[in-house]
Amino acid sequence: MDITSVIMVYFSPTGTSKAVAEGIARGIGRPETVFIDITSPGARKESLSVSEHELLVIAVPVYMGRVPALLNEWMRVLRAEGSPAACVVVCGNRAYENALLELTDRVAGCGGIPIAGASFIGEHSFSSADLPTAEGRPDQHDVCIAESFGRKIIDKLKSASELTAVEVPGTSPYGGMTKLWDVDFISVNDQCVQCGLCAEVCPVGAVDSENSRGVDLEMCITCCACIKTCPQHARGMKPGPVNDAAVRLNSLCKEPMQPEFFL
Ligand SMILES: Cc1cc2nc3c(=O)[nH]c(=O)nc-3n(C[C@H](O)[C@H](O)[C@H](O)COP(=O)(O)O)c2cc1C
Known part of the structure; x- marks a missing residue:
């Protein structure tokens, strides 16, 4: 199947999901790519409709092993009836747990067909010069992998006579915490x-x-x-608790995780 354009959506407070999305877009290599940054509150007020001839790519960070809860409202108004979709989660080198499954389920709930999924690694939001975790990621190697994921999505679309949803790891109910700390940190x-x-x-x-x-x-x-x-x-x-988490991540999450694809 062929597509007319690519709709690349990302939520990215510290820029790592955006960097991964841009790498994937380069790999997809279609000039008709529209980037939709839903990081600001105003941008999430706009609704989005994607047609069955467009490829939807959505990249979000992992928060507590889940999709950030503040995206629920925006996803409720997303319409993607019959659109092929690639779902991407970016974690801070701890774990992505059920976030990728949750994202693919949400996209399917909006009518999209999640034909591809991936997890990538970004510098942890709590990382600092004193307490680094996954510092500098996505690095050049991650970006090359993101580009290759983009090429694989296009290969899959070209060879598919009919779209089938991909299986990604995770369990439902997703569990974890969606209520974040409300601490003065x-x-x-x-x-x-x-x-x-x-x-x-x-x-x-x-x-x-x-x-x-x-x-x-x-x-x-x-x-x-x-x-x-x-x-x-x-x-x-x-x-306090956020700084304590930064200390824990810095000591427990040193082994670099690698991106994973599901196609
Ligand atoms: C509240 C919160 C919870 C997070 N939970 C996780 C997690 O469960 N696993 C993980 O590996 N990274 C976790 N992270 C780190 C982010 O997923 C990671 O740094 C990501 O690259 C940030 O994306 P962004 O740069 O697009 O904002 C968390 C970050 C925040 C702020």
Whole structure:
């Protein structure tokens, strides 16, 4: 089967899912690729309809072994009746658990046919210079693998007379935690110049644009986009459960995981 265009959707607070999605797009190699970044709250208000002649690729990070819960609402309005789809999860070198199964199930629930799935590795959201976990990933090798995954999706589409859903690892009910910590974990030092970038990059609008120290703890999803984007390096983690998790990840998740494909 042939497709008319590629719709590449990603949610990517710290940019690793985006980098993987871009690698996959290069491998797919179609000039008619439309990138839809659903990281900002405004972008998730737009509904999306994908036709059966378009390939949908969706890349999201793994949060607690699951698809980030804030994407549920957006996925409820996604329409992909009969569209071939590739589902991609990006984890921080701990585990992706049931996230890939959950994503393929969600896409199927919107009418899509998940013909391919993959897991990739991105620098952990909680990683820092002092406590690195999967630092610098996806690296050049990961990006080459993402490109090859893109080529394989196209090969599969070309050779398929009829679309069949792929099987991916995982169990349902998915379990795990979808409610994230609502803890005051972000420290802001005197280097902060109130430039407002932290508020701009926050995917849930939790940072006050007038006062960077003002974080709505109920809304914050601990994605660390504000910490990682701060040009002054003014933001960091206070001692507490999120920092404890960063310490644990740094000591327990050193063995580099490798991307996996399901086609
Ligand atoms: C709240 C939260 C939970 C996470 N849970 C997991 C997890 O269960 N397994 C894992 O390997 N990485 C986990 N991560 C790390 C992210 O999946 C990983 O860093 C990913 O590359 C971030 O994607 P992004 O750069 O597109 O935001 C978690 C990150 C956050 C913020």
